[in-house]
Amino acid sequence: MADLVLEVGAEGGSVRLLSRRSGKGWAFKVETNSDAKLHGEAPPPERQWHRTWDAAMADLDAYPWTILYPLFVAPAWRVKVGAALIERLRRDDQIHWMVWQGLLAAADDHQKKV
Numbered sequence: 001m002a003d004l005v006l007e008v009g010a011e012g013g014s015v016r017l018l019s020r021r022s023g024k025g026w027a028f029k030v031e032t033n034s035d036a037k038l039h040g041e042a043p044p045p046e047r048q049w050h051r052t053w054d055a056a057m058a059d060l061d062a063y064p065w066t067i068l069y070p071l072f073v074a075p076a077w078r079v080k081v082g083a084a085l086i087e088r089l090r091r092d093d094q095i096h097w098m099v100w101q102g103l104l105a106a107a108d109d110h111q112k113k114v
Helices: 035-039 053-060 075-090 098-104
Strands: 003-011 012-021 025-034 069-073
Touching: 003 075, 012 053, 025 053, 069 075, 069 098, 075 098
Parallel strands: none
Antiparallel strands: 003 012, 003 069, 012 025
């Protein structure tokens, strides 16, 4: 079973970063949930599990995740997600920082399983 690291959304769908722990450490996977199926389009292809945070972030960067509405960030990953946002801010990516800041500082410390 995978844990939800972060989820961002927009009208028509969401993008999620999942994590799972194995004997070799952490693995990460980007997953999308879109309305494509409702419109008769092919669903997005299954994405692979990545063995590093950096590889997962590169996969996540295929989407404009920094400007989508942040729905959830797991408490255990808030520091890493915050660092990833700052790194993208330095690259001149657009970020809705005020919205992200509120979520990164949230007191809701439960974990979501997917």
